[in-house]
Structures are given as structure tokens and as C-alpha cells.
Amino acid sequence: MRVDDLIAAMASLTGSSATPEVLGGDRGDVVVVRVGDVVAKAHPADTDVEALRQRVEIAAAHPELLLPPLKPLQFVDDRPVTVWPYGTPVSQADPDTAPWEESAELLAKLHALPVQGPVAGTPERIVRAIRALPPELPHADVVLRAFEVLPPLDTNGRALIHGDWHLGQLVHRGAWRLIDVDDLGVGDPVWDLARPAALFAAGVLPGDLWARFLNAYRETGGVALPTMEWEALNIPAQAYVVQMAARALVSGLQAVEPLVEACRRIATTHESSDRG
Amino acid sequence: MQCPKCHANMRTFDRMGVHIEQCDGCRGVFLDYGELESITRLEAQMQAPPPVAAPPPAAYPQPAQPAWGAAPQQIHHHHGGHAAPYGYGHRKKHGLAGLFFSS
Numbered sequence: 172m173r174v175d176d177l178i179a180a181m182a183s184l185t186g187s188s189a190t191p192e193v194l195g196g197d198r199g200d201v202v203v204v205r206v207g208d209v210v211a212k213a214h215p216a217d218t219d220v221e222a223l224r225q226r227v228e229i230a231a232a233h234p235e236l237l238l239p240p241l242k243p244l245q246f247v248d249d250r251p252v253t254v255w256p257y258g259t260p261v262s263q264a265d266p267d268t269a270p271w272e273e274s275a276e277l278l279a280k281l282h283a284l285p286v287q288g289p290v291a292g293t294p295e296r297i298v299r300a301i302r303a304l305p306p307e308l309p310h311a312d313v314v315l316r317a318f319e320v321l322p323p324l325d326t327n328g329r330a331l332i333h334g335d336w337h338l339g340q341l342v343h344r345g346a347w348r349l350i351d352v353d354d355l356g357v358g359d360p361v362w363d364l365a366r367p368a369a370l371f372a373a374g375v376l377p378g379d380l381w382a383r384f385l386n387a388y389r390e391t392g393g394v395a396l397p398t399m400e401w402e403a404l405n406i407p408a409q410a411y412v413v414q415m416a417a418r419a420l421v422s423g424l425q426a427v428e429p430l431v432e433a434c435r436r437i438a439t440t441h442e443s444s445d446r447g
Numbered sequence: 448m449q450c451p452k453c454h455a456n457m458r459t460f461d462r463m464g465v466h467i468e469q470c471d472g473c474r475g476v477f478l479d480y481g482e483l484e485s486i487t488r489l490e491a492q493m494q495a496p497p498p499v500a501a502p503p504p505a506a507y508p509q510p511a512q513p514a515w516g517a518a519p520q521q522i523h524h525h526h527g528g529h530a531a532p533y534g535y536g537h538r539k540k541h542g543l544a545g546l547f548f549s550s
Contacts, residue, residue, distance in 0.1 A: 263547075425546055
């Protein structure tokens with residue numbers, strides 16, 4: 172099916188007559204279309220449909236945390252399509268005013284829900300992104316070396332987690348809500364905190380913003396972290412540093428230097444502890 | 448008024464709202480009823496810390512870095528003042544903040 176036909180079919184699923192607008196540019200195998208006040212998302216053709224159906228149902232059951240779908244799982248030909256209300260994304264203009272506390276509260280409450288659903292998409296999606304890094308790219312050797320020294324990533328599922336949290340996974344519609352259920356499921360809740368932890372450790376996320384997020388998570392009773400947060404975050408944050416470095420090298424869109432430098436330090440840390 | 452001790456003339460001074468009489472001859476001081484208490488009260492106020500107009504905003508302590516974390520001077524922290532080399536403006540350069548928003 173041509174993309175134009177897919178977009179037209181997705182637009183008709185929304186029931187709106189407004190002009191469709193493709194959001195987020197070309198994302199390969201994912202197409203997101205906004206039609207008026209409704210957003211339709213076509214998921215990759217190889218999506219685990221049953222898992223996605225359960226994820227959409229979890230969102231519908233917890234509208235206080237997750238943006239609830241407007242419809243159950245739809246299809247255009249064999250392509251699974253989800254339909255959501257439009258919400259305003261977080262402004263990228265000023266990280267200081269981003270909803271760090273609200274994000275942490277939503278995640279802490281999500282982690283407290285009954286454990287249910289399919290296996291979360293993380294850490295498998297992290298490993299996938301790193302394996303997609305062409306080794307001949309400049310600096311790829313440093314990034315791949317850091318990945319090699321990491322211990323096996325923990326897949327111990329003990330909570331319902333978002334699985335791919337960052338500030339782009341939040342929209343405002345009356346209140347801030349989590350979006351994108353593609354990796355939602357049972358996993359270690361530390362993965363939902365590991366990306367900002369990684370950015371803080373790489374010197375990219377300012378300490379006061381990390382502290383706001385961390386403190387709000389703890390004050391809401393979040394279960395992911397022991398008293399010394401790095402006891403739990405250390406390896407997951409290292410994995411996210413490597414993943415973000417790999418993504419930045421491939422996309423060429425973001426400054427990669429602090430991430431590559433952090434990869435260098437990760438490799439050094441593991442090599443010196445192996446010798447000791 | 449005359450000094451009860453040396454009978455020289457006494458002059459009235461106003462010190463922070465308290466009237467005191469001091470003798471021009473022996474420099475002795477005469478206090479009216481309640482004036483000693485007023486002075487004691489003033490003294491206590493002067494020793495107390497100045498009243499604070501508003502409590503300062505809660506500043507989070509700088510969170511811990513892991514062993515492999517960036518060196519402290521690379522941490523972009525703006526509470527130290529905008530004149531710091533890694534002040535507020537540093538946060539937005541390089542489009543690094545885009546990393547907060549992408550998978």
C-alpha cells in the first residue's frame with residue numbers, strides 16, 4: 172500500500188473531515204497522522220498485534236495516567252492502527268519549564284499499578300538500536316566497545332512500565348498524560364528513569380532538572396530506586412548512553428560528543444574493574 | 448533636671464525611641480520607669496537575625512554522579528549564577544536538549 176493511500180485510510184478511521192497532517196516526519200515504519208482533534212498511528216507491519224491490543228486496553232483502563240484511545244485497535248489492510256485524541260506536546264524551547272515533576276509522578280503511579288500486560292519493549296529495543304549501528308561510522312568503535320563491556324541487561328519484570336520514556340512521550344490534554352504504548356508492559360521500572368539518568372551522567376541534563384525528576388519520583392512513592400539511586404541505575408543508564416550515542420551517530424541530527432565521551436568512560440570503568 | 452549625684456544639669460537624648468537623661472558633669476544616666484526594659488528589648492532585637500522577607504526557594508542538592516559520570520565542570524548547573532562559565536545559556540547550545548525528546 173502506498174503511503175498516501177495509508178494516510179487517506181487512517182484519516183477516514185478518525186471520522187474527521189479535516190485535512191490530514193503527518194506528524195513527526197518520516198519515521199520509517201511508523202506513520203502518525205493528525206486529523207483535526209484526532210491522531211491516528213500506523214504501527215510497524217511486524218508489530219505483535221495481540222501485545223499491542225493489550226497495551227491499548229491498558230491505556231483505556233488508566234486514563235488518569237495514559238492518554239486513553241478513542242477506539243480499540245484498528246487495521247488498514249494488515250497494518251495495525253491506533254486512534255487517539257490530539258494533545259499538546261511538551262515545548263522543546265526551555266527544558267526548565269518542562270513537566271519534569273509531572274512526568275515523574277505519572278511514572279511512579281504507573282509503576283504502582285498491578286503488574287499486567289505483555290513484556291515491556293525495553294531493554295530489547297535498546298539492544299536493537301545499538302545493533303543497528305554501522306561499525307564503520309566515525310566513533311562507532313568507541314560506542315560498540317562500551318556496549319561490549321556491559322553485563323547482560325536485566326529483563327526482570329516486576330512492574331508495569333512505559334518502556335520508552337522521554338519528554339516527547341507526554342502530551343497535555345486537560346492534564347499531562349503519557350503517550351506511545353508501543354513498549355508498555357511488564358519490566359524493571361528502573362528503565363523508565365534510566366534515560367534521564369544517562370543524560371545527567373553524560374553531562375547533558377542539568378543536575379537541578381535531574382534532581383527535580385528524581386525527587387518527584389521518590390515523593391510519589393516510586394518503587395524503582397533504592398536509597399542510593401545509582402545502585403539500580405548504573406547499568407541501565409550506561410545502556411541508554413550507548414543507545415543514544417548509536418542513534419545520534421546514525422541520525423547525525425544531534426551533538427554526539429558528550430555521549431561518545433561517556434561511552435569512553437563506561438568502557439574504562441568496566442575495563443579497570445575487570446582487571447581489579 | 449539636675450543630676451541626683453553631682454547636681455549638674457542633665458540633658459535628654461533620644462536613643463532609638465528611648466528617652467534617656469545624661470548628666471553633663473559626671474556623664475551619669477537616668478532612666479525613667481520602663482526605659483530599662485525598653486533598652487533590654489532593643490538589645491535582644493539587635494542580636495536576633497534580621498527578619499527574612501521570603502524564604503529562599505528550595506535548592507536541591509546537586510545529585511550524585513556515577514563513577515563514570517561527566518566531570519563536575521561539565522555539569523551545566525545554573526543556580527551558581529548566570530556569570531558562571533557553564534551558566535544558563537549553555538543549556539541550549541548544540542541542540543542537546545533534543546535528546547530529552549527523542550527515542
